[in-house]
Amino acid sequence: xxxxxxxxxxxxRHPLAQARVVGVGTTEQARDLSHRxxxxxxxxxxxxxxxxxxxxxxxxxxxxxxxxxxxxxxxxENLQLSQEMYWxxxxxxxxxxxxxxxxxxxxxxxxxxxxxxxASTVAIVVGMSxxxxxxxxxxxxxxxxxFTGWTGSFTAVQFALAGQRYLHEYGDKALHAMARxxxxxxxxxxxxxxxxxxGRGPFTARDVLDSRPIATPLTLLMCxxxxxxxxxxxxxxxxxxxxxxxRPISIIAGGxxxxxxPYVEAPVLDGVPDEGAFARAAMxxxxxxxxxxxxxxxxxxxxxxxxxxxxxxxFCGRGEAADFVESGVMELDGRYPTCTDGGNQAYSHxxxxxIFRPIEAxxxxxREVVDPxxxxxxxxxxxxxxxxxxxxxxxxxxxxNPGPPTGGASFMVLGRD
Amino acid sequence: MTTxxxxxxxxxxLSAPFWDAARxxxxxxxxxxxxxxxxxxxxxGCSRCYTETLQWTRVSGQGTVYTxxxxxxxxxxxxxxxxxxxxxxxxxxxxxxxxLIEVDPAEVRIEMPVEVTFDRELPMPLYHFRPVTA
Numbered sequence: 001x002x003x004x005x006x007x008x009x010x011x012x013r014h015p016l017a018q019a020r021v022v023g024v025g026t027t028e029q030a031r032d033l034s035h036r037x038x039x040x041x042x043x044x045x046x047x048x049x050x051x052x053x054x055x056x057x058x059x060x061x062x063x064x065x066x067x068x069x070x071x072x073x074x075x076x077e078n079l080q081l082s083q084e085m086y087w088x089x090x091x092x093x094x095x096x097x098x099x100x101x102x103x104x105x106x107x108x109x110x111x112x113x114x115x116x117x118x119a120s121t122v123a124i125v126v127g128m129s130x131x132x133x134x135x136x137x138x139x140x141x142x143x144x145x146x147f148t149g150w151t152g153s154f155t156a157v158q159f160a161l162a163g164q165r166y167l168h169e170y171g172d173k174a175l176h177a178m179a180r181x182x183x184x185x186x187x188x189x190x191x192x193x194x195x196x197x198x199g200r201g202p203f204t205a206r207d208v209l210d211s212r213p214i215a216t217p218l219t220l221l222m223c224x225x226x227x228x229x230x231x232x233x234x235x236x237x238x239x240x241x242x243x244x245x246x247r248p249i250s251i252i253a254g255g256x257x258x259x260x261x262p263y264v265e266a267p268v269l270d271g272v273p274d275e276g277a278f279a280r281a282a283m284x285x286x287x288x289x290x291x292x293x294x295x296x297x298x299x300x301x302x303x304x305x306x307x308x309x310x311x312x313x314x315f316c317g318r319g320e321a322a323d324f325v326e327s328g329v330m331e332l333d334g335r336y337p338t339c340t341d342g343g344n345q346a347y348s349h350x351x352x353x354x355i356f357r358p359i360e361a362x363x364x365x366x367r368e369v370v371d372p373x374x375x376x377x378x379x380x381x382x383x384x385x386x387x388x389x390x391x392x393x394x395x396x397x398x399x400x401n402p403g404p405p406t407g408g409a410s411f412m413v414l415g416r417d
Numbered sequence: 418m419t420t421x422x423x424x425x426x427x428x429x430x431l432s433a434p435f436w437d438a439a440r441x442x443x444x445x446x447x448x449x450x451x452x453x454x455x456x457x458x459x460x461x462g463c464s465r466c467y468t469e470t471l472q473w474t475r476v477s478g479q480g481t482v483y484t485x486x487x488x489x490x491x492x493x494x495x496x497x498x499x500x501x502x503x504x505x506x507x508x509x510x511x512x513x514x515x516x517l518i519e520v521d522p523a524e525v526r527i528e529m530p531v532e533v534t535f536d537r538e539l540p541m542p543l544y545h546f547r548p549v550t551a
Binding site: 162 | 427483486500502503512514516
């Protein structure tokens with residue numbers, strides 16, 4: 001058998017092989033959507049994803065939900081039911097599958113549930129809006145943060161601690177590489193009409209380094225943006241997917257590893273012997289390697305996170321991420337165009353942006369990307385770096401959800417059959 | 418407009434001995450009587466041998482800076498900036514998140530020797546680290 005047939009055969013026996021991503025939807029992403037509730041944004045995103053797929057919401061029998069301010073009136077400390085349990089009422093019909101986790105793990109669990117016949121069509125929904133007067137940093141007053149909160153640490157500081165250690169171990173040149181990675185991602189956002197940072201570039205590494213210091217070594221433009229918005233993604237089975245509107249996208253491989261308890265414990269910066277082994281094993285079972293990947297949607301919470309994810313997943317060796325990034329690998333004409341919608345830093349960070357990563361991957365794989373090329377109405381892309389953000393002929397996308405140092409790194413590979 | 422406050426640690430039944438010792442100006446860390454390992458943050462069982470023989474043990478209070486960050490953007494206005502958050506590696510091997518005081522932020526270095534110092538004012542004592550003075 002040829003290598004390609006072997007790979008196909010291994011994929012077909014894979015429990016993820018029976019599922020297809022058939023619908024995606026994103027609302028407006030903007031700094032202040034406080035006039036909308038999280039649930040309103042979630043419902044809009046769900047309607048958009050359903051329209052995108054051609055599947056009626058009535059068919060949805062499984063759900064994963066991250067919605068701000070929902071359910072109304074529930075006291076957090078006494079909440080006995082997961083948020084997903086409230087969706088039966090909103091959807092008006094029973095559910096067969098309730099997500100045990102959120103983010104990429106929920107998509108993987110949904111695919112397996114569909115494979116096993118525990119659900120037929122699952123919606124992953126997110127709707128986040130903050131009150132108009134909210135502050136920009138995560139709350140740190142929970143009792144569980146007894147040994148971290150009092151220090152004045154918050155999310156960016158957790159990553160700054162990792163970044164400072166990284167510079168110590170691998171050299172100060174990584175600081176420029178961090179800035180370059182953020183500039184590259186923000187330049188994709190600059191080209192994305194849906195992005196919070198649309199039209200606000202172009203950015204250089206110097207611009208990123210010169211932006212306001214947040215917590216050394218992180219500057220403002222090395223950090224995620226803060227905004228409101230919603231999104232949704234619909235997964236169904238291979239057979240049902242044949243009768244949907246768009247080209248179904250396959251889930252080729254996926255996995256998750258959680259190194260430590262984020263925010264409660266100080267960031268673990270070392271000690272995990274081979275962080276990416278679980279991902280390599282999952283890809284090997286599916287018969288693929290990173291050589292097969294055409295586009296990368298990393299969870300770019302912070303510039304140091306991008307470098308560490310490249311190392312963790314084996315795109316480059318430990319300590320090699322600075323040179324890797326400086327080689328231009330993330331650019332549209334690079335080997336691995338990365339965060340092609342602008343990512344968390346320039347497209348959207350709505351408090352739970354995990355699902356935007358696979359959504360952008362789906363859009364790239366479907367050849368549905370909107371950028372300056374598409375203004376002429378022909379749908380044709382010219383793939384000129386700095387003017388286009390559509391990857392040329394992508395077949396496999398590598399997608400991640402939050403990686404080190406605050407814990408958790410899940411990934412999935414999506415493919416255009 | 419509410420007055421911004423710093424998060425105040427709330428001791429639990431598990432962590433109470435740590436905060437009691439801090440109130441007396443002592444740094445204590447759990448040590449496993451079965452395997453000898455130190456445990457931080459406070460746990461019910463040892464994360465190496467899974468027995469429940471952890472005992473609060475006074476430690477030297479000495480350590481080095483494993484990493485740090487000079488923070489310019491405060492999480493609440495109650496913090497004066499810049500301030501320094503750090504992870505200190507104690508001589509006993511465990512790493513604690515903390516802040517660094519009595520130091521110019523520009524002079525903080527990874528591997529810098531530091532020692533614990535306590536702020537024992539009510540309502541809650543706090544532990545900080547400062548450079549070791551020769």
